[in-house]
Structure formats: structure tokens, C-alpha cells
Amino acid sequence: MITRSLTHSRSNSMAAFGTQFTAKMVTSRFRDGQWSDLEVVPVEPFSMHPATHVLHYASECFEGLKAYRTESGDIHLFRPDRHVERMLNSASQLLLPVPDRAALTRALHMAVAAVAEEIPAYPGALYLRPTLLGTEEDIGAAARPTQKALFYVLTSPVGDYFSGGLQPLRVKVDDKAQRCTPSFGAVKTGGNYAAAMRQIVQAKQELGTDQVLFAPGGVIQETGAANFILIDDKELLTKPLDGSILPGVTRDSILALAADAGLTVRETDFTVAELLQRAPGAEAALTGTAAVLTPVGELVYEGETIRVGDGQMGPWSAQLREQLCAIQSGASEDPHGWRVTLES
Template identity: 80%
Template sequence: MAAFGTEFTQEMVISQYEDGQWSDLALVPVEPFSLHPATHVLHYASECFEGLKAYRADSGDIHLFRPDRHVNRMLNSAEQLLLPIPDETTLARALHMAVAAVTDEIPVNPGALYLRPTLFGTEEDIGAAARPSQKATFYVLTSPVGDYFAGGLKPLRVKVDDKAQRSTPDFGEVKTGGNYAAAMRQIVRAREELGADQVLFSPGGIVQETGAANFILIEGGELITKPLDGSVLPGVTRDCILALAADAGLKVSERDFTVAELLERAPHGEAALTGTAAVLTPVGELLHDGNCVKVGDGAMGPWSTRLREQLCAIQTGAAEDKYGWRVPLNT
């Protein structure tokens, strides 16, 4: 199978906003958009998106994983960006419609169908720098994906940056391309200079998250992660891991913690990144101010292994879903 996110189905769901109303959801072929050079999104980054998965269980049944949380997060992103957006019911229907159209292309476990709902401003006006777009496009693109770690799950090397910011203090909760673009330079530089896989943004010495995933630390029976204060993305996978950790007996602490505390506790514990694509990925080394701190023994720890396996089993339908996270495909 092609690299994650580079293979697409032949159909997508789309709706257009103009003159104060949305058009009916339509199933159309996946093909390039035609945009005027003055289109709002090209100049003022008026866009947001989501990423979630649909799975084919061993029984053959198809389900979406926590689509309600992704819909709610997209509604929040659109509100923060002042973008028009279809209502909650329509967004949910669009996701089911997109999956139902390509059921034959959904891979079996460990593969899945990745969904990318996207919203962007389409008004043709380069003078609208301080005014939201009055036109918009919403669509749901789908991509059959295999195991994100087809070559084997390997602990990451992560640079801890206590100066750079991933986003502005109250805009980190918005899933918009601008936040990813702002983090990219730091990530590429860390890769080139240190061989790092990611950057853990910790402005002012307070640990936040990496450029593309939430961050957790597990040590001494406690799981610690940055609280949802607007500066970090309210990750759906993060929420799942916190619930599973609490049920497994870990003390879950959503609180601010410093780089100093992280580096002190990491050698005796575990650290990981959480996100839709990679689920839970272990961190083996932390790089800070010319020093390399090994996390635990450098390998994936027992808690990380347990939590990842539990979540994957629920996602794929191999384990009981007492949380109600799996939503059967509504055709």
C-alpha cells in the first residue's frame, strides 16, 4: 500500500456556501479544484480540517471511530476562524455518506479508511484581510491507509524546545493548517541538525505538545499531560488514552508541568505522542540544550504498550467498546 495519506478513493462529498446558505451534500468524483487567484483561503488561510478513521471489523461490519468528537472539534475550529459551516447533523451525515460511497475500498485490519473533512473560504476578495469569507467549500476526502508503522513501531527522538511556540496561546485548539505551517520550520531544523523526529514545544519552560500530536508522560503511577487551556489541540486519541489510563489505575493529571520536571522524571518513566494517524507512539529520547535524556530504557514501556493495544483493539472491533466510541456506518 502507498505511503500514509497519498492514496485516495475516487469519490468525495462536497457542499458549497453562498448567499447565506449551504447547498445539499453531493457525491462527486475526486478531482482538482478550480480557484480564482484572489480566493480568500490562498491569502488569509481561512481553513480548518479534521482527521478520523473508519474501520472494517473482522465480521465485515464497518464503523466510524468517535465521529461526534471530530464534528464538535470542527465546529469549534470554524467558529474560531469565523467560517460558515454546515450544522452538526449535516457534518455527521457527510462523514457517513463519504464512507458508504467507498465501502469496497476500506482495508481490513490493520488498515482503515482515513477521512479528511475540510472547510475553506472561497470568496474572491484580496481586500478581505480583516473580514471573514462570505463563501466557503466543505468536503470530505477519503484515503485507504495501511499500518502507519508498516516498518515497525520505533521510539522517537524528540527535541524539547523551551523557546519556540507551536501556536498562539489561545489558538492552539484550532485544527488549522496555519498551526502546522508555523511549527514546520522548527521540526525540519531539528531533524536536520539533531536527527530528531519531532519537536516538543514548551514555550516559557511549560510542556505543551509536538507539531502534530499531543504529549503524555507516565511515571510513578501518574499520567501527566497539558490541560486543554486553548494552547493545545483537544486530541480525540488523547481523550481515549486518558480514559483508558484512568480505568487501568493510573492517576491522570491534566496540569501544567515544566521541562525541568519532564527531564527529571523521564529516565524513570515513559513518554509518548498521541494522534489519529499513529495512535500512541513512544518517545525514546529527549534532546534539550545539547543533552540527550533517555526515556526509561529507550524502548516502548509497559504502560504505553498496554494503552496502545487496548485502544487499537477497540478501534478495530476486536475488543468490547464499553465507551460507545464505535459508531456503526449509517447507510
Template identity: 80%
Template sequence: MERMTNSAAQLLLEIPDRETLDRALHMAVAAVVDEIPHYPGALYLRPTLFGTEEDIGAAARPSSKVRFYVLTSPVGDYFAGGLKPLRVKVDDQAMRSTPNFGAVKTGGNYAAAMRQVVRAQRELGADQVLFAPGGEVQETGAANFILIEGDELLTKPLDGSILPGVTRDCILTLAREAGLKVSERNFTVEELLERAPRGEAALTGTAAVLTPVGTLLYGGREITVGDGGMGAWSAGLREQLCAIQSGVAEDPHGWRVPLRAT
């Protein structure tokens, strides 16, 4: 909700207050609670906000009217076919978004990235594109990126160019607790390619939780990450987060929210 509120502010859209947003989400879940599939299925929530002012000439003005709704959809096991390490193209030219708009959750960012992703799929059989404009590693089209090598977990800091992922935050917290040195700093494609063969790389996001990257595709080369499979740190962090999400493990950080009736 905080991310949505921040995104709405960047888009100059009015948004309901936090209490109303929370209530809308709880009401939406309560309305379909009997249809939520059992874990590892889930109920996907997509609160949505868009401008609706009927004014064809208002291209340079914010919309004075908005519509807000919460879309709910049952989703199956994202990994029903097994957890296959991804092939990820590293693109050191294209931008996923603009420097300050990368932290905004808005449809335009996905539309902008889509062409690169589809091209990488067609030409290289890649699953995703890791955007690294100017040689600085950012994130993929719909997930944050982490590298683990030695005792360090490395990921880009939240500087406005990447989406502040909730899963990223959870994984960094669990990694710190597990004894990894978490470095939120800028790093280059060169450092990534040098360290990846000895380490682990993964994408983090709501749907993917933590999905290993097995191969990086760059400049006509295929670089195997670790042994190409899921590394021990990745497997452990993923399992821990899933256990908290599904209620199997304790929730010391208060990440689970009890459903309110109204």
C-alpha cells in the same frame, strides 16, 4: 465534528450544522466502503472547510462563502517498519501556535510549526519537536504528549494552547480505568527531564495512536526515557485502544460509530 465546529467559529467561517456534517462523513465512507484496507490499514477521513469569497480586498473580513468537503484516503499500516521509539527535541523557545489558537485545527498552525520540525530533523535527527515555550510543556507538531511515571499519567490541560486530541481523551479514559492517576496540569521541561529516565513518554494522535518516545533531546544532551524502548503502560494502553478501534474488544464508551447508509 465538535472540534471542527469550534475551529470554524474561531476562524469566523460558516459551517454546516452538526447533522449535515455527520451525514456528509457517513456518505463519504459509504461511497468507498469496498476500498477500505483491512486493519491495521484504515480509511483516513479529512473533513475540510475553507473560505472562498472572491474579494482580494477582504483581508480583514471573514469570507462570506465557504466550501466544505470530506477527503477520504486509504492508508497503510503506519508502523509497517516496526514501532520504533521516537527521538523528540524539546524546544523551550519556539511556539507551535499562539496561546488561544492552539486548540484550533487549521493549516496555519502546521505551517508555523514546520520550520522548527524540519530544523530538528536536519540538525539532530529528531523525529518530532515537543513545543515547550517558556519552559512549559505543550505538545508536538501533530500529536499530544503524555508522561507516565510512578502511578501518575501527566499531560497538559486543555487550556486553548493545545489541540484537544480525541486519542488523548481515549487514552486518559483507559489510563484512569487501569488505575493510573491522571493529572491534567501544567508541567515544566525541568520536571519532564527529571522524571522521564524513570518513566515512559508517548505521543497520542489518530495516526500514531500511542507512539513511545525513547529519547528526549535538550540543550545538547540526549536523555533516555526509561530503558529507551516502549514501556509496559504504553504498550498496554496502545493495545487496548487498538483492540477497541479494530472491533476485537468491547466498546463500553461508544467510541465506534456504526456506518449509516445515507
């Protein structure tokens, strides 16, 4: 078990999330039908030929997860198995070569161990970004998968995502735009984020919203970067995993804790009309790795603003967020076995 002195921890007063990095990362390359050994190397720019596959055909996927330091100094990853599983699925959908499950898991542990001294105390954490890129030099390969690839794990010490205080979000409900290709929503690839960006930026400029809740055809899906849940009368509603939304690990964790707490969890399609009808007496929230669970205070639909509940974080949302954060930080028991302690 790896334990480090807390005197080496960085302050939680840090640069903006995702802009500060450690000096080491883990890499492996695929060529001639096999992956090279995983290596810990310095973080430095990659050199790529202008014809590199990923630059032309978006052959890439990634993950985002965290490692935490407990008060005693122990270090653990939160649900790495689910992130490994999701990366394997993303790579399969993109026809990318990918290291096997054991190698992906080992890479995560190597990346954390290599920079253990840089992991800040909670509510800080070490954010891990495993990434897979197609690197074949061939602009004629538009209709076939890359024969070369690069896998790496970049790490970033992060502070409290809400260092200025947790504030309810203002979210536009869009029943016309698609977040991404309908059957490709379960893939964690940059193209899906790029597809949603224009709607998010436009809504922020025109309506002062923080995010867009995509609901093509009037059926609620998710926002551009997080899953969506609605809690009303001891019932939690969320879109089922039908391939159109990302199978969020935080989403899955919140659903499990909600069921433990006595909420009826319904993974079912529900409409914009139902959301707007329930919103004044309900709670709504976004779930994701970076922000855990963030309340939605206002919905904007066709120019009209609808307040969710009293516009603040509701009691169920607060309870679920507190429970999950306590498990992640090591401050409470881990009944579902989600913490994976880093071994020396």
C-alpha cells in the same frame, strides 16, 4: 448496517500515509447565506480564482478521523462526534461558515458509504479528511470573514502507519519557540502546522530528531503534530486543555483508558525541568489519529540526550495502545461507546 466482503479489501501494503485516495468525495458549497445539499462527486482538482480568500488569509480548517472494517466485515467510524465538535469549534474561531452538526455527521457517513468497498482490513483503515475553505474572491477581505465557503470530505485508504515496525521517537524539547499563537492552539488549521514546520525540519537536520516538543516559557505543551503524555509511578501527566494545545480525540481516549486501568490522570502544567528529572524512570508518548500512541525513547534538550526509561515502549504505553487498537478494530468490547456503526 453495511457489510462488505473481505475479498474486496485492499492489501495493507500501500503507498505512504495520505498519498492514496478514493475516487469519490462529498462536497457542499456555501453562498448567499446557505449551504447546498451534500453531494457525492468524483475526486478531481478544484478551480479557484487567484483572489480566493483561503489563498491569502488562510481561512481553512480540517479534521482527521478513521473508519474501520471489522473481521466480520462491519464498518464503523471511531468517535465521529468528537471530530464534528472540534470542527465546529475551529470554524467558529476562524469565523468560517460551517454546515450544522447533523450535516457534518451525515457527510462523514456518506463519504464512507460511497467507498465502502475500498476500506482495507485492519490494521488498515479509511482515513477521512473533512475540510472547510473560505472561497470568496476578494483580496480586500483581510479584516472580515469570507462570505463563501467550500466543505468537502476526502477519503484515503491507509495501511499500518508503522508497517516497518513501531520505533521509539527521538524528540527535541524546545523551551523558546512557540508552536502557534498561544490562544489558537485548539484550532485545527493548517497555519498552526506551518508555524511549527521550520523548527521540526531544522531539529531533524541538526539533531536527527523526529519531532519537537514545544515548551515555551519552560512549560510542556505538545509536538508539532501530536499531543504529549508522560507516565511515571502510576501517574499520567499531560497539558490541560487551556486553548494552547489541540484537544486530541486520541488523547482523550488514552486518558479515559488510563483512568480505567488505575492510573492517576493529571491534566496539569508541568515544566521541562520536571520532565527531564522524571524521564529516566518514566514513559513518554505522543498521541494522534494516524499513529495512535507512539513511544518517545529519547529527549534532546540543549544538546544533551536524555533517555526515557529504557529507551523502548514502556509497559503502560504498550497496554494503552493495545487496548485502544483493539477497540478501534472491533476486536474487543467498546465500554465507552466510541464506535459508530455505519448504517445502510
